[in-house]
Amino acid sequence: MxxxxxxxxxxxNLLLPYYQLVTFTWGNVxxxxxxxxxIAIKPSGVPYDKLTTEDIVIIDLDGKKIEGKLNPSSDTQTHIELYKTFEQIGGVIHTHSRNATIWAQxxxxxxxxxxxxxxxxxxxxPCTRLLTPTEITNNYELNTGKVIIEEFNKRNIDFMAIPSVLVSGHGPFGWGKNADDAVHNAVVLEEIAAMALATRNxxxxxxxxxxxxxxxxxRKHGKNAYYGQT
Amino acid sequence: MxxxxxxxxxxxNLLLPYYQLVTFTWGNVxxxxxxxxxIAIKPSGVPYDKLTTEDIVIIDLDGKKIEGKLNPSSDTQTHIELYKTFEQIGGVIHTHSRNATIWAQxxxxxxxxxxxxxxxxxxxxPCTRLLTPTEITNNYELNTGKVIIEEFNKRNIDFMAIPSVLVSGHGPFGWGKNADDAVHNAVVLEEIAAMALATRNxxxxxxxxxxxxxxxxxRKHGKNAYYGQT
Amino acid sequence: MxxxxxxxxxxxNLLLPYYQLVTFTWGNVxxxxxxxxxIAIKPSGVPYDKLTTEDIVIIDLDGKKIEGKLNPSSDTQTHIELYKTFEQIGGVIHTHSRNATIWAQxxxxxxxxxxxxxxxxxxxxPCTRLLTPTEITNNYELNTGKVIIEEFNKRNIDFMAIPSVLVSGHGPFGWGKNADDAVHNAVVLEEIAAMALATRNxxxxxxxxxxxxxxxxxRKHGKNAYYGQT
Amino acid sequence: MxxxxxxxxxxxNLLLPYYQLVTFTWGNVxxxxxxxxxIAIKPSGVPYDKLTTEDIVIIDLDGKKIEGKLNPSSDTQTHIELYKTFEQIGGVIHTHSRNATIWAQxxxxxxxxxxxxxxxxxxxxPCTRLLTPTEITNNYELNTGKVIIEEFNKRNIDFMAIPSVLVSGHGPFGWGKNADDAVHNAVVLEEIAAMALATRNxxxxxxxxxxxxxxxxxRKHGKNAYYGQT
Structure with missing residues (x-):
């Protein structure tokens, strides 16, 4: 199924090494x-070149495994929290891509x-606030999702207009219409993070x-967009 | 035809990914x-690995489409303005290549x-002045061309001796004898932009x-040049 | 044998060029x-693309050659000293990978x-102290091992929890459960060294x-770890 | 012949693109x-992927062409001057490799x-002094060689112990026992130039x-060297 x-x-997930967004297994879509x-998600700690369709884990929105033999990504609770709150998104991504992570750190x-x-x-x-020691100790991955959502709410940011975030001290999370679109946004994020570092200098x-x-x-979004072919 | x-x-256009001047579809020649x-120009938003000869759009100098099914690059009016004023050029290029864009930003x-x-x-x-809000709102791409030309005129720069420009807050445009030569100059621009960043540090x-x-x-240009084989 | x-x-050793940790022959595992x-170790100064199984040198813990025609790595005495003192490690690595070396320098x-x-x-x-002139002149490679161990002891660092070190003015050494794990840690070291440079800026x-x-x-180490599949 | x-x-010369020391035709060995x-030298302005054995130009130490149809590198007089003065060298290289050029600039x-x-x-x-306007206008390439030699003499540097130089405002020149060794040294120069930039920061x-x-x-040079297999 x-x-x-x-x-x-x-x-x-195979686009992560293709676009050089990951070292080893440091990313999941x-x-x-x-x-x-x-939700279909990458299994935890499995190298991309070993991944098969059967390895992808199916979970429900309570995090219960529906299908698959492997453990889902350790970041699964963060993905779920984002899907629950950002109801228009279809894909979520997390990486430690170099330049975005630098800003997060x-x-x-x-x-x-x-x-x-x-x-x-x-x-x-946006870069989130730091998690509190309690938020780190208990339900860390869930709280990572909550602190992202808090940041968007606090600043009144439209999550569809800014489909990425930096988790302070950690790295980028992002989303999109679907998994492929989430990866696309993560590639852009990495490029603008690199440009911003040097521009600031x-x-x-x-x-x-x-x-x-x-x-x-x-020019690219909304009803008056005129970029592209549609 | x-x-x-x-x-x-x-x-x-296929040289853009080859020389790593572009991410996704962020460039046109x-x-x-x-x-x-x-003028023959890349269609808007089409990935380079999907481009065919038939996809290239033919327009006249009023921007009217002469041949082709697709929309031309959203930057078409900038190209046209440069061709109209810089009468000796045969090719125009626009990219968001990383290091040149950093200087533009x-x-x-x-x-x-x-x-x-x-x-x-x-x-x-040269880096242009910023466009005014009105220049951005109305005929943005045309005004991008005009502000480039204004900068060259104001500073009395020979556009054949400096075949590139940075549009403030945006990125590089460039030109050459033909499309291939414009790409050649854009590769050089990107390299010297990178060197200049670190030299300045x-x-x-x-x-x-x-x-x-x-x-x-x-040594390389004009009647006393002695570099190369001719 | x-x-x-x-x-x-x-x-x-063949992973060193694969992960771009080395220029020429500047690394050994x-x-x-x-x-x-x-101990099995890379021979000194042999390019990776020429290495064969027979070229790998077998030595004992006194540095005496047991098997092989070639001279072992010039850094052999450093490897031995680390194996003698850090009794839980199974592999040792030394490279001049760019970003880790920058911090060491x-x-x-x-x-x-x-x-x-x-x-x-x-x-x-940790970055070690500088070696004294005497430590450099006599038994340099052995003393490089000793100064690493001194640094871990002085700061009371668990060498299994921090499986890398920078030798001041020189470059990184590292270790792991076996040779492959040592390389894995060196790849991570190089990535975090790059990130730390720019984060600090x-x-x-x-x-x-x-x-x-x-x-x-x-989350990844010890008895309560929950990352991965085991 | x-x-x-x-x-x-x-x-x-084909190693120049292999080791990413050049953009377009910006280097010669x-x-x-x-x-x-x-002396055998690269012809001026010919792309590396088009070079054949017959294209390599043979000149004598007066710069007179002995064999070959093409013009030798525009930097030929610099090469000749270095060969005449540094009598132990067998190969000369010039590139605009990014990081070494940054230091030269x-x-x-x-x-x-x-x-x-x-x-x-x-x-x-060492980085040379600037050439005087007269040295630039008349016999520029010859004077580039002379200013290199002047720098080594003025500082009493052994050119065999430091087989590279930066020409101020221009880029690196280097040498070695033969052409291959000169390239080897240029690869090292580029790597240490990159490391030195960030170390200084x-x-x-x-x-x-x-x-x-x-x-x-x-450890690698002279009669007490013990690196490698000889």
Missing amino acids: FTQLKERVLAA SEIDRDNGV AGLDIPALGTTHADYFYGDI LNIGIKIQQELLDKHYY | FTQLKERVLAA SEIDRDNGV AGLDIPALGTTHADYFYGDI LNIGIKIQQELLDKHYY | FTQLKERVLAA SEIDRDNGV AGLDIPALGTTHADYFYGDI LNIGIKIQQELLDKHYY | FTQLKERVLAA SEIDRDNGV AGLDIPALGTTHADYFYGDI LNIGIKIQQELLDKHYY
Whole structure:
């Protein structure tokens, strides 16, 4: 069962080494089937070049395993929390991609500095607050999801317009319409994170003009978009 | 019709991933046939590995589509404006290549710091002023072309001697004798942008000697050039 | 004799160019067979693409050659000293991988800045003191081992919880359960060294929370670990 | 004639793209046959993937062409000057490899910061003074050679112990026992240039201990060397 879902999730996970977003097994992608209330996710600690469709784990929204022999990703509770709250998303991704992780370790938002950023993210990529010692000790992965959602709510950020976040001291999480789209956004995040590091070195404090951010974001998103073929 | 023109433009666009100048579809190359008053350009948002000769769009200098089923690049009006004003150029390129984009985001010229730069660019690579909110809202892509031309005129720069520009907050545009030459210049731009970032970190404010800039530029360009086989 | 040991050591050494940890012959991996009291190690100065199983040198813990025609790595005495003192380790590695070497040249510990680090190393990666002129002149490679051990003892670091070290002015050494595991740790070290360089530029002085370090380290190590499939 | 010499020089030039030392045609390698008083050198401006043995140009020490249809490298006079003065060298190389060029553009020596450097270079890699306007205008390439030699003489540097130099505002030149050895040294130079950039950012002013420099250099060079198999 859920073969097509598992195949899509397998394919999305195989894009992680292809786009050089991971070292060893440091990343995972999932996709939700909202009609059936199930999520397909990478098994924990399995190298990408060994992954098969059967290895992909099917769980429900309580984290109960529905199908598969392997343990799901240790980050599974974070994925579930995001799916529960961000009801329009279809795929979730977590990596330790180098440049995004650097910003997360520094505990800083990735500022919107140019149109490359604006083409995909309508504003700064937020970095969460630190988790409290209690949040770390008990239900750490669940609380990682909660602190992401708290940050979006606190700042009143539209999670569909900024489909990535940095978890302070940890690394990036992201999402999209489906697993493939989540990976796409993670590739963009990594590139703009690299550009932002060096831009800040050249000209600290510079920001993109609001009008240019608007122009590029809405050139590709929403009802007046005119980029691409549709 | 225009098959050879479209094949050259296809080949030039395929060089973008080959030279690692692009992520996803973030770049486009065009070439003009001035005798026939037409431009061949990449279609908007189509991945390079899916591009075929038939996908290349033929437009006239008013932006009217002459041939092709797809929408031309969203940056088409910028290309046209450059072809109209810079009458000696035959190819135009736009990318978000990492290091050149970093300088554009910082809103800074790439200073001429060494002979690698001088072999191709006779002076600093200019960064344009910011577009005004009105220029962004109305005819953005056309105004991007106009602000490039304004910068070259204001500074009295010979566009054939400095075949690249940074659009502030956005990224590089460039040109050349034809589409292939425009790509060649974009590869050089990306390399000197990377070198300049680190050179500035080591020794801020250093510049190339004017005599060395002259020597290297004119060793490869103009009637006394003696580099190469011709 | 020792064919399987030599094959494992050959395979581990071939991972050095695969993971881009080496230029030319700048790295070596060994593995110990504690039951037989022998170590298999790369021969000195032999390119990886020329290495065969027979080229791997077998020595005893006095450094006496037991099997093989070639000279063992010039760093052999450092390997031996580590095996003698760190009795639980099964493999040792030395490289000049770029980012770890940068920290070693700077004479600085790699601070624990995020969960990528915490997943593998329970705290800062220590940088040794400088060797004295006498320690350099006489028995240099042996003294390199001794100064590593001194640093772990002085700071009371568990060598199994922090399986890497930087030798000041030189570069990284590391270890693991066997040769393959030592290489694995060296790949992680290189990645966190790169991340730490840029994190420090963004936010000098930031450190990972102790509770987050604990959580991630013990999520993957020890009796309560729950990462992976076992 | 000189077929083997030309084949060695072809092979050495093909290593330039292999080791990622060049963009387009930005590098050249030569080798001298001192018995016959001839030098084999890359032709000017020819892409490496088009080079054949017959394309390699044979010149004498006056720069007169002995064999070949193509123009020799525009840097030929620099090569000749180095061969004439540094009588023990057999190969010369020039590239614009990124990190070495960064130091040259900054007009700074590459300081000896670690054993990676010390294994190949017995001290800082010198950066020349700037050429005077007259030296640039008349016999530029010859004067580039002269200013290199002046720097080694002025500082009393043994050119065999430091087989590379940075020409201020330009880039690296280097040499070795033969063409292949010159390329080898250029690869090392590029790696230590990259390491030195980041080491300086972490800990400006740090230097390698003299005793460690001695130890590593003489571990691989001279009559007491014990690295490798001979």
